[in-house]
Amino acid sequence: MPVEKDIVSRAIKGDAEAFAELYEKYFGKIYRFIYLRTGNQTEAEDIAQEVFAKALEAIGSYRWRDIPFASWLFRIAHNQVVDHFRKQGKVERVELEDNVVAADEPSPALVAERRFELEELRANVSKLSPAQREVITLRFSAELSIAEVAEALRKNTGTVKALQYNGIVALRKLMMGDSQRWTER
Numbered sequence: 001m002p003v004e005k006d007i008v009s010r011a012i013k014g015d016a017e018a019f020a021e022l023y024e025k026y027f028g029k030i031y032r033f034i035y036l037r038t039g040n041q042t043e044a045e046d047i048a049q050e051v052f053a054k055a056l057e058a059i060g061s062y063r064w065r066d067i068p069f070a071s072w073l074f075r076i077a078h079n080q081v082v083d084h085f086r087k088q089g090k091v092e093r094v095e096l097e098d099n100v101v102a103a104d105e106p107s108p109a110l111v112a113e114r115r116f117e118l119e120e121l122r123a124n125v126s127k128l129s130p131a132q133r134e135v136i137t138l139r140f141s142a143e144l145s146i147a148e149v150a151e152a153l154r155k156n157t158g159t160v161k162a163l164q165y166n167g168i169v170a171l172r173k174l175m176m177g178d179s180q181r182w183t184e185r
Contacts, residue, residue: 004068004069005064007021007022008022008062008064008069009064011059012059012060012062014060019056019059022055022069023052026070026073027048027052029070029141029142029143029144030048030051030052030073030074030077030142031044031045031048032141032142033074033077033137033138033141033142034047034048034051034077034080034081036122036125036137036141037081037137038081038084039122043084047077047080047081047084048077050080051073051076051077051080054076054080055072055073055076058076068144068145068147068148068151070144070148070152071144071147071148071149071151071152072151072152074138074142074144074148074149074152075151075152075153075154078134078152078153120175121171121175124171124174124175125137125171127170127174128167128170128171129167131153131163132163132164132166132167132170133167134153135149135153135160135163135164135167136164136167136168136171138152138153139164146160146161146164149164
């Protein structure tokens with residue numbers, strides 16, 4: 001498979017197959033990032049499609065600056081999510097879709113436990129500061145590196161590392177508090 005820089009260069013020149021390769025490579029990560037922000041599968045799909053429509057529209061103006069192409073895409077995704085909430089006059093809402101868990105789960109009890117854990121995690125992530133929430137989502141849902149997150153958010157890597165560390169510490173405390181609350185009952 002050609003290196004990403006070659007694929008991006010071909011896409012910039014109007015090669016539809018190259019852009020399709022980028023779409024295939026990044027759609028899942030972009031979708032997961034948006035889904036964790038919106039909590040709604042349909043909205044996440046729509047916004048992810050908008051991200052790639054915007055990317056296709058703007059790909060001709062993209063300039064390779066030794067930063068990952070993914071950072072550019074996630075910057076567009078971030079802006080689309082912000083615009084989405086702004087249009088709705090909402091901050092962020094968190095809903096858990098019924099179809100989040102894969103159909104091939106081993107047992108109904110395990111499925112229910114995982115759903116509960118996911119709901120608990122999402123609820124606790126929503127309690128983080130907006131900056132921590134964004135870093136945690138990009139790092140662990142979208143699987144971006146520290147450098148890619150820094151570029152996407154236009155922050156330095158030290159700030160991203162600090163936000164990640166503080167976000168994980170805060171999440172751990174929130175999750176421990178929730179588990180203690182459940183064991184006390």
